Amino acid sequence: MVWRIAFLVFASLPLAGAAPPLAAPAQQAEPWQDLTPRDVLAGWHRNGGQARFEVQEGELVGRAAPGSENSWLVSDARYGDFILEFDAKTDPSLNSGVMIRGQSRPDYRNGVVHGYQAEIDPSPRGWSGGIYDEQRRQWLYTLGRNDAARRAFRSGDWNHYRVEAIGPRLRTWVNGVPAADVVDDTDARGFLAFQVHAIPDASRQPEVRFRNVRILTENPARYALPATAIEQQGWLSNRLSDAERSAGWRLLWDGRTTAGWRGVQAAGVPKGWTIADGVLSVTGGGGDLVTTRDYRDFELSVDFRLTPGANSGIKYALDPAKLKAGTALGLEYQLLDDARHPDAKMGRHGNRTLGSLYDLIPARNLSDPASPGKRVNPPGEWNRARLIVRGAHVEHWLNGFKLVEYERGKPGFRALVAQSKYAGNPGFGEAMQSPILLQDHGDRVDFRSIKLRELKGEK
Structure with missing residues (x-):
């Protein structure tokens, strides 16, 4: 004692x-x-x-x-x-x-x-x-x-x-x-x-x-x-905590319906998209899914799960004229099974791999340069993509690690566009507001906990 x-x-x-x-x-x-x-x-x-x-x-x-x-x-x-x-x-x-x-x-x-x-x-x-x-x-x-x-x-x-x-x-x-x-x-x-x-x-x-x-x-x-x-x-599936709500986050997908989403070429949701057990899945063949409203400055968080060899993407800064005509041309946060999909070895210096600004900037471990590899959970397990768009400044994050950071519209950015598959599209990626798009690339990919907060007035 x-x-x-x-x-x-x-x-x-x-x-x-x-x-x-x-x-x-x-x-x-x-x-x-x-x-x-x-x-x-x-x-x-x-x-x-x-x-x-x-x-x-x-x-x-x-x-x-x-x-x-x-x-x-x-x-x-x-x-x-x-x-x-x-x-x-x-x-x-x-x-x-x-x-x-x-x-x-x-x-x-x-x-x-x-x-x-x-x-x-x-x-x-x-x-x-x-x-x-x-x-x-x-x-x-x-x-x-x-x-x-x-x-x-x-x-x-x-x-x-x-x-x-x-x-x-x-x-x-x-x-x-x-x-x-x-x-x-x-x-x-x-x-x-x-x-x-x-x-x-x-x-x-x-x-x-x-x-x-x-x-x-x-x-x-x-x-x-x-x-x-x-x-x-x-990390609550398709739910927000009180602190997240106070910080301005809201669910971009409610976990049950397709409210707030439509097809690029149709008012409804294209075939090939299904909802089951709180998961939004694309199985391929019906077309891309976009939000029904535009976003300007925002932070987006998306949990995604790849299947072996899958390819998809999250697109933003879509060209408004082409979108109106039914074509989704814009910047893309690449979603890819790097180990199995051939696109990972195409493009320039790995700029088509997971987390990259597709065909423009390769994903690199900017948060921990001493450990250059990306932290990726394999197909069948969930990963978290985070996208920050604040005016010309854009960041791609994956599982808490920053992978891409750039200023769009600047000479360096335009030089990258001129060397890419997007060459010949004036003003590519410079739209200040547009819908957010989930890509149908013909492969099964699952999504959940899609949430966004607008960055109005934030530095």
């Missing part, structure tokens, strides 16, 4: 080398429970690779095993709604993270640990505090648009984390700076787990350390921190 009291007093003190725990709005004492693993690791078990976990002077130490797969120290207990705080310090060469509401079951990839993870990323990319869906959908919230959180992490030093998992909402802070805000209803309950990431280098054994781990499970919503200014990423 004396030891327990001493620990609680110590845990309430400011931490050397780390930001103090954030103050919650409630006035009464917060009912924290100590979760720091102890010498015999009682209440925890290992899963995954061969990394070593041990306790040294009150700190959990995970030491990487060269050639091993990811290793985890998993809580025996499972948690639903909670607030979790901990300090973490990792070797600058070792990625790590803490699983929240983690999962492991025999019928999913032979029991691999998977689910939500609060990232510890000491690389130059600096996405610590982002939320990664381990062994499933990959990134749910990158820090590609949160520079303040990227700067908050101190590589090689102790960092204080706060994670709020309340209902379908997951929020993170790093050293007091808001990092991620996700709404997702895939997992409502699961275990906690400390990760030691796999490493390829057999010459050394870098380590990650955790200390002052505590959890609050008694009415955590009472102690949740106020709303923050960072954007929220919603």
Whole structure:
């Protein structure tokens, strides 16, 4: 009992080398429970690779095993709604993270640990505090648009984390700076787990350390921190969160009907488009689908699922005269199975691959140049395309990574057009407003959670 009291007093003190725990709005004492693993690791078990976990002077130490797969120290207990705080310090060469509401079951990839993870990323990319869906959908919230959180992490030093998992909402802070805000209803309950990431280098054994781990499970919503200014990423299928609505998002497709959409050459919806179980599918042969109204400056988010070898696209800045005549000529966010469709090897320098500005600018990993490959979920799994059009400025994003950024109408852009299949079309891609189009290229492609917010007056 004396030891327990001493620990609680110590845990309430400011931490050397780390930001103090954030103050919650409630006035009464917060009912924290100590979760720091102890010498015999009682209440925890290992899963995954061969990394070593041990306790040294009150700190959990995970030491990487060269050639091993990811290793985890998993809580025996499972948690639903909670607030979790901990300090973490990792070797600058070792990625790590803490699983929240983690999962492991025999019928999913032979029991691999998977689910939500609060990232510890000491690389130059600096996405610590982002939320990664381990062994499933990959990134749910990158820090590609949160520079303040990227700067908050101190590589090689102790960092204080706060994670709020309340209902379908997951929020993170790093050293007091808001990092991620996700709404997702895939997992409502699961275990906690400390990760030691796999490493390829057999010459050394870098380590990650955790200390002052505590959890609050008694009415955590009472102690949740106020709303923050960072954007929220919603992953509810064909639904918007309250925060998304407040930010101006609205569903461009309602998930049930074809309201707000029509064929390019007809008032109705062309054949080949079907709706089932909240998914809008094109099977090919009927023609493209466009919105019934025009959009000017906007941010568009579309979840899409390719079939093997599929080709499609999201078109914008359509030529109004040609559209009136029944031809959809405009800029295109390419949707393609790069591994199987021959178009990936055509064009110039890969400018017909997934995420590219079709036939003009190839997709490149602009968010993480040190890792040039795109982060793509394979055919049969969902990906998220994001398109930002603000005047002449346009960006293509895929699964949280920026792939394309350009200024249309400028000399460089027009030079690209002159070398493309669009040469000979004056003003190509420079229409300031037009409908948004989902392309029928003859292949099966699925869409859902199509949402848009207009950027009126935004810089």
